[in-house]
Amino acid sequence: MSVEKLGQKAKLAAAQMAVLGSQEKNQALLAVAEALLAKKDEILAANAIDMEKAEENGVRGSLLDRLLLTAERIDGIAEGVRQTAALNDPVGEVLWMRTHPNGMVYGQKRVPIGVLGMIYEARPNVTVDAFALSFKSGNAVILRGGKEAFETNQVFVKIIKEALAEADSVPESVQMLEDPSRETATKLMQLNEYLDVLIPRGGAGLIQSVIKNASVPVIETGVGNCHIFVDESANLLKAKPIVINAKVQRPGVCNALETLLVHEAVADAFLPEMMAELEAKGVELHGDERVCALNEKVIPATEWDWENEYLDLKLAIRVVANVEEAIAHIAKYSTKHSEAILTESYSASQKFLNEVDAAAVYVNASTRFTDGSEFGFGAEIGISTQKLHARGPMGLEALTSTKYVIYGDGQIRG
Amino acid sequence: MSVEKLGQKAKLAAAQMAVLGSQEKNQALLAVAEALLAKKDEILAANAIDMEKAEENGVRGSLLDRLLLTAERIDGIAEGVRQTAALNDPVGEVLWMRTHPNGMVYGQKRVPIGVLGMIYEARPNVTVDAFALSFKSGNAVILRGGKEAFETNQVFVKIIKEALAEADSVPESVQMLEDPSRETATKLMQLNEYLDVLIPRGGAGLIQSVIKNASVPVIETGVGNCHIFVDESANLLKAKPIVINAKVQRPGVCNALETLLVHEAVADAFLPEMMAELEAKGVELHGDERVCALNEKVIPATEWDWENEYLDLKLAIRVVANVEEAIAHIAKYSTKHSEAILTESYSASQKFLNEVDAAAVYVNASTRFTDGSEFGFGAEIGISTQKLHARGPMGLEALTSTKYVIYGDGQIRG
Numbered sequence: 001m002s003v004e005k006l007g008q009k010a011k012l013a014a015a016q017m018a019v020l021g022s023q024e025k026n027q028a029l030l031a032v033a034e035a036l037l038a039k040k041d042e043i044l045a046a047n048a049i050d051m052e053k054a055e056e057n058g059v060r061g062s063l064l065d066r067l068l069l070t071a072e073r074i075d076g077i078a079e080g081v082r083q084t085a086a087l088n089d090p091v092g093e094v095l096w097m098r099t100h101p102n103g104m105v106y107g108q109k110r111v112p113i114g115v116l117g118m119i120y121e122a123r124p125n126v127t128v129d130a131f132a133l134s135f136k137s138g139n140a141v142i143l144r145g146g147k148e149a150f151e152t153n154q155v156f157v158k159i160i161k162e163a164l165a166e167a168d169s170v171p172e173s174v175q176m177l178e179d180p181s182r183e184t185a186t187k188l189m190q191l192n193e194y195l196d197v198l199i200p201r202g203g204a205g206l207i208q209s210v211i212k213n214a215s216v217p218v219i220e221t222g223v224g225n226c227h228i229f230v231d232e233s234a235n236l237l238k239a240k241p242i243v244i245n246a247k248v249q250r251p252g253v254c255n256a257l258e259t260l261l262v263h264e265a266v267a268d269a270f271l272p273e274m275m276a277e278l279e280a281k282g283v284e285l286h287g288d289e290r291v292c293a294l295n296e297k298v299i300p301a302t303e304w305d306w307e308n309e310y311l312d313l314k315l316a317i318r319v320v321a322n323v324e325e326a327i328a329h330i331a332k333y334s335t336k337h338s339e340a341i342l343t344e345s346y347s348a349s350q351k352f353l354n355e356v357d358a359a360a361v362y363v364n365a366s367t368r369f370t371d372g373s374e375f376g377f378g379a380e381i382g383i384s385t386q387k388l389h390a391r392g393p394m395g396l397e398a399l400t401s402t403k404y405v406i407y408g409d410g411q412i413r414g
Numbered sequence: 415m416s417v418e419k420l421g422q423k424a425k426l427a428a429a430q431m432a433v434l435g436s437q438e439k440n441q442a443l444l445a446v447a448e449a450l451l452a453k454k455d456e457i458l459a460a461n462a463i464d465m466e467k468a469e470e471n472g473v474r475g476s477l478l479d480r481l482l483l484t485a486e487r488i489d490g491i492a493e494g495v496r497q498t499a500a501l502n503d504p505v506g507e508v509l510w511m512r513t514h515p516n517g518m519v520y521g522q523k524r525v526p527i528g529v530l531g532m533i534y535e536a537r538p539n540v541t542v543d544a545f546a547l548s549f550k551s552g553n554a555v556i557l558r559g560g561k562e563a564f565e566t567n568q569v570f571v572k573i574i575k576e577a578l579a580e581a582d583s584v585p586e587s588v589q590m591l592e593d594p595s596r597e598t599a600t601k602l603m604q605l606n607e608y609l610d611v612l613i614p615r616g617g618a619g620l621i622q623s624v625i626k627n628a629s630v631p632v633i634e635t636g637v638g639n640c641h642i643f644v645d646e647s648a649n650l651l652k653a654k655p656i657v658i659n660a661k662v663q664r665p666g667v668c669n670a671l672e673t674l675l676v677h678e679a680v681a682d683a684f685l686p687e688m689m690a691e692l693e694a695k696g697v698e699l700h701g702d703e704r705v706c707a708l709n710e711k712v713i714p715a716t717e718w719d720w721e722n723e724y725l726d727l728k729l730a731i732r733v734v735a736n737v738e739e740a741i742a743h744i745a746k747y748s749t750k751h752s753e754a755i756l757t758e759s760y761s762a763s764q765k766f767l768n769e770v771d772a773a774a775v776y777v778n779a780s781t782r783f784t785d786g787s788e789f790g791f792g793a794e795i796g797i798s799t800q801k802l803h804a805r806g807p808m809g810l811e812a813l814t815s816t817k818y819v820i821y822g823d824g825q826i827r828g
Contacts, residue, residue, distance in 0.1 A: 015745065019768055098790065104779055106789065113801045114771070192625065196801050211606065212629050217802045238824035245826035331429065353819050354433055357528065365518055365822025374827070375520065375818070376512065387527045387610050387815035388631045389803035401801035404789070405767050408779025410652035412659035413788070 003187040006142055006175040007194030010115045013172035014140040018112050020170070022089035025136055028169035029085035035163035036078040036128065036156075040071055046155040047124070054148050062252070066122045067148055077128050080379070084132040087378045090397045091138045106406040112138030113401045114196040117188055118381075119144045119210060121202035124152040131160055131174045133381050137399035140173045142195065144188055146202075147180040154178075189214035196401075197389075201382050204309070219389060219398075221382035224254035224337030225309050226367045229326040229352070231343035232265035238364065239342045240274055245366040246340070248281045252311050254383060255338045255360075255370040259306060259316040261326045267319045268294070278315060287317040306333045323348045327355050334358060337385050338367040359385060359392035417601040420556055420589040421608030424529045427586035428554040432526050434584070436503035439550055442583035443499035449577035450492040450542065450570075454485055460569040461538065468562050476666070480536045481562055491542050494793070498546040501792045504811045505552045520820040526552030527815045528610040531602055532795075533558045533624060535616035538566040545574055545588045547795050551813035554587040556609065558602055560616075561594040568592075603628035610815075611803075615796050618723070633803060633812075635796035638668035638751030639723050640781045643740040643766070645757035646679035652778065653756045654688055659780040660754070662695045666725050668797060669752045669774075669784040673720060673730040675740045681733045682708070692729060701731040720747045737762045741769050748772060751799050752781040773799060773806035 036043070047069040054067055090110050097107030116139050118130045127145055134141035145153040157176040164171040177184050189198060192215055199219045200210040210218055228246055230239050246257035262271055267290060275285055275295050285291075286301040298317070305316040306329070320326045323341070330339055340362035341352040349363045360370040370393060372380025377395025384390045390398035450457070461483040468481055504524050511521030530553050532544045541559055548555035559567040571590045578585040591598050603612060606629055613633045614624040624632055642660055644653050660671035676685060681704060689699055689709050699705075700715040712731070719730040720743070734740045737755070744753055754776035755766040763777045774784040784806060786794025791809025798804045804812035 015769070015771070018771065100783075100788070100790075104783070106783075111771075215626050217631065217800060219802075235824070241826050242824065249827060355429070357429070357432065357525075358817065360818040360820060362820040363822055365820055365825040366827050368827040369514075369518070369520075369820065369825070370818070374514070376514075386631060388633075391816050392818050402805050403772065404774040404784070404806050406774060406776040406779055406783065408777055410649070410656065411779040411783070412655050413663060413780055413782040 001178060003177065003184050003191060004194070006177065007115070007191045009172045010140040010142050010175050011194045013170050014112070014114045016170045017135070017138045017140055017173050018114075020138060022091075024169065025089065025138070026085040028164055028167045029081055029132060029135060031167040031169075032132070032160050032163045033078040033081040033085070035159050036074060036081065039159050040074050042159070043069060043074055043152065043155055044071070046151040049151045050124075050149055059148065063122060067124065067152075069124060069152065073125070077125050080125075080129055081132045084136050084379055087136060087396060089136065090400050095402065100411075102411050104406055104408045104411045106404060108402045109405055110397075110400045111403045113399055114139060115194055116141045116399065117144070117191070117195045117198040117216065118142070119185060119188065119198065119200045119202070119206065121146040121206060122148045124149040124156060126201060127153045127156045127176075128160070129379070130381060133379060133396060133399060135173060137396045139399055140170075141175070142188065143174065143176045144180065144185055145176070150180055186213055189216060192216050199382055219382070219384050219394070220386040221384055222254045223309060223335045223385060224256070224383070225258050225307070225333060225335045226255060226338045227259045227261055227326075227330050227334060228257055228340045228342060228367065229261040229320070229323070229330075230263060230266060230270060231323060231341055231345060231348050232263040233344040233348065234263075234266065234342040235344055236266065236270050239270065240277060242340070242342060242364070242366050243274060244277060244281065246368055247278065247283060247315050248313070249368060251313050254309075255367050256311070257315065257367055258309050259318065259333070261318050261320050261329060263323075263326075264290075264319050264321055271295075271317070275317070282313050284314045285317060286314065288319060290319040291317045309335075323351055327352065330356055335385055337383065338362065338370040340365065340367050359383065415592060417591065417598050417605060418608070420591065421529070421605045423586045424554040424556050424589050425608045427584050428526070428528045430584045431549070431552045431554055431587050432528075434552060436505075438583065439503065439552070440499040442578055442581045443495055443546060443549060445581040445583075446546070446574050446577045447492040447495040447499070449573050450488060450495065453573050454488050456573070457488055457566065457569050458483060458485070460565040463565045464538075464563055473562065477536060481538065483538060483566060487539070491539050494539075494543055495546045498550050498793055501550060501810060503550065504814050509816065514825075516825050518820055518822045518825045520818060522816045523819050524811075524814045525817045527813055528553060529608055530555045530813065531558070531605070531609045531612040531630065532556070533599060533602065533612065533614045533616070533620065535560040535620060536562045538563040538570065540615060541567045541570045541590075542574070543793070544795060547793060547810060547813060549587055551810045553813055554584075554589070556589045556591070556602065558591045558594065558599055564594055600627055603630060606630050613796055633796070633798050633808070634800040635798055636668045637723060637749045637799060638670070638797075639672050639721070639747060639749045640669060640752045641673045641675055641744050641748060642671055642754045642756060642781065643675040643734070643737070643744075644677060644680060644684060645737060645755055645759060645762050646677040647758040647762065648677075648680065648684075648756040649758055650680065650684050653684065654691060656754070656756060656778070656780050657688060658691060658695065660782055661692065661697060661729050662727070663782060665727050668723075669781050670725070671729065671781055672723050673732065673747070675732050675734050675743060677737075677740075678704075678733050678735055685709075685731070689731070696727050698728045699731060700728065702733060704733040705731045723749075737765055741766065744770055744772075749799055751797065752776065752784040754779065754781050773797065
């Protein structure tokens with residue numbers, strides 16, 4: 001089926017979705033969760049084909065692991081759908097309502113966006129997660145998963161559509177590109193007539209390609225070159241576990257620490273032990289001259305180290321003269337995701353909170369908390385690093401728009 | 415100066431703007447208003463050059479009038495700046511704040527977007543309006559006005575910058591492209607490193623070109639193919655003044671009526687008088703077969719008439735079988751700006767409000783109310799017809815983003 005035809009179907013489905021009540025949506029989601037559990041074998045069989053192909057193509061360890069499904073992982077995916085069903089439905093909420101001086105009553109109401117597009121990479125669980133969040137928020141979705149997960153994704157979508165049809169819901173609310181080529185992806189990026197927004201999820205390369213090629217509105221997600229600044233007044237005992245947590249707990253995610261900035265007044269007191277602890281956790285250290293002078297195993301940092309996410313057990317470290325220099329470094333290199341200051345100074349904390357431009361700005365806590373579930377949204381479709389529409393973790397509300405509704409009685413404009 | 419250089423300057427200015435208090439911003443805006451009044455002669459002289467060139471280039475009546483400034487119009491522009499100073503400052507508002515189970519206090523705060531871009535056409539007053547709204551909301555702005563208003567715009571920006579410098583504020587918060595060519599406009603559309611959003615204001619051609627060519631986030635504005643549906647239960651006495659108001663009061667604006675849909679059960683009772691009244695106001699009527707049969711002066715409507723905005727004293731009229739057919743017509747042809755039903759039926763009103771997908775949906779009132787000042791926002795930078803970020807009239811709040819702020823005490827993620 002052509003990308004345009006998928007768009008038409010999704011647009012028709014979106015009109016049906018927009019008027020579904022929460023109860024109908026929740027029942028359909030529970031039916032989908034049941035179907036995923038009932039058809040585990042079918043999913044595993046499709047996944048085995050994807051895995052085999054990937055191994056033939058020489059895909060390595062962690063990438064291969066992202067692709068892999070097990071009975072347990074399918075349980076988790078189905079549980080995620082159930083949890084999405086249990087979330088509050090944002091659609092229909094009236095944000096405010098007023099009376100115009102002429103007597104018209106008017107206000108703003110939350111409505112679904114319409115048709116969402118998702119372009120993503122290897123993890124096949126994104127297929128189900130993205131469907132569940134789109135469906136719960138009353139939207140239709142067009143999915144374009146990674147070609148590595150092609151067979152698994154097809155089976156997921158088939159099972160979802162069947163379950164929705166059986167539940168007498170809207171099976172066409174989920175569409176998946178049948179041809180995972182670059183050409184069809186580009187068509188999706190320019191499907192302005194049918195697509196209301198495109199959300200890319202994946203590495204920096206994928207996201208930049210979507211930003212460059214899309215004419216539909218895009219929400220930029222996920223690239224996080226995150227910093228922690230250890231101020232001169234920081235409680236150094238509290239600082240160490242925060243740095244370890246931010247760097248080591250899950251180094252491959254976007255809210256992990258990538259560059260540590262340390263005030264020169266505490267560099268000698270703080271860094272030697274901190275670096276030893278990081279090394280003990282297997283972290284490879286890159287540093288400026290002063291950091292290298294403290295520890296001969298540190299690799300001299302280049303511009304590349306300040307500019308990029310390692311997404312790995314590697315950390316760049318720089319000594320700065322004061323909070324202003326730390327803020328300037330962050331302004332230059334940050335991707336505006338998550339930034340933290342560790343300090344006991346009231347003024348420094350306020351300065352950092354006010355002047356650092358990022359989706360999430362922390363005082364005395366790990367950057368790892370920038371996450372939909374930690375912020376109480378229950379689930380997230382991604383973490384926006386742009387400033388329009390949604391910034392930071394995007395839950396169900398981020399998948400809604402608004403509509404002005406006006407109740408008149410013959411009013412005309414004077 | 416290159417577009418990139420303007421971008422750098424704007425980005426630096428945005429960081430200064432972000433931390434300005436309301437009082438400082440308001441004083442600077444009042445100083446700008448004073449300066450515009452004090453330098454009226456300089457503005458009029460520049461405008462005279464633009465007018466002369468436009469006349470040489472054969473620019474016609476209403477377009478020429480849009481370009482023209484008078485002493486009175488400059489008073490109005492300066493008054494607009496004063497009114498913007500008097501509006502509430504949305505920046506710094508805390509939208510919510512909660513305590514995480516681990517004791518962290520976290521919440522969402524309104525912040526400026528950063529650097530806005532505006533691409534617009536002939537009216538030179540947009541230069542000042544866009545600056546004032548951007549400045550009040552703590553943003554820097556890069557302007558690209560129409561080449562017809564080039565001299566006037568340059569003088570406006572010079573006066574604003576001088577007034578900001580004298581007031582010890584941020585003169586670089588307003589930048590204007592010095593070269594109004596298509597090449598520099600395209601560069602602005604792709605200035606992702608420095609520009610956070612681009613808002614085009616103008617005709618459908620300009621807006622489509624920006625959507626197609628921009629890689630920075632765009633807010634689509636202004637195209638309004640608006641409908642009124644007269645239901646079988648409508649109060650026909652109230653319907654007539656609403657239709658006249660929506661079509662005739664200001665036919666060149668985006669919230670004006672373009673197509674009238676009439677329930678077949680009231681077509682004979684309603685249309686003959688309605689059409690006579692519209693004709694008496696100089697409205698040229700285009701209609702489907704049934705409408706043509708009622709009045710021989712009606713021009714048979716083609717697909718073009720349903721698809722386009724006239725922005726003129728012209729109206730397309732179609733008879734439909736029921737509210738469902740009216741909603742389907744709107745779904746097919748609407749640009750999702752403003753849509754109205756005139757009805758006394760509770761069910762029909764609810765159906766229309768729920769099922770019509772538009773920025774503003776009315777019952778028993780004129781579509782002409784879709785406007786920032788009517789909705790109580792004080793001023794508007796445009797009317798968004800997309801669903802992301804802002805929908806409908808965009809006031810100061812639409813020029814803000816948010817930031818999560820997190821107050822911790824050593825929290826790490828488990």
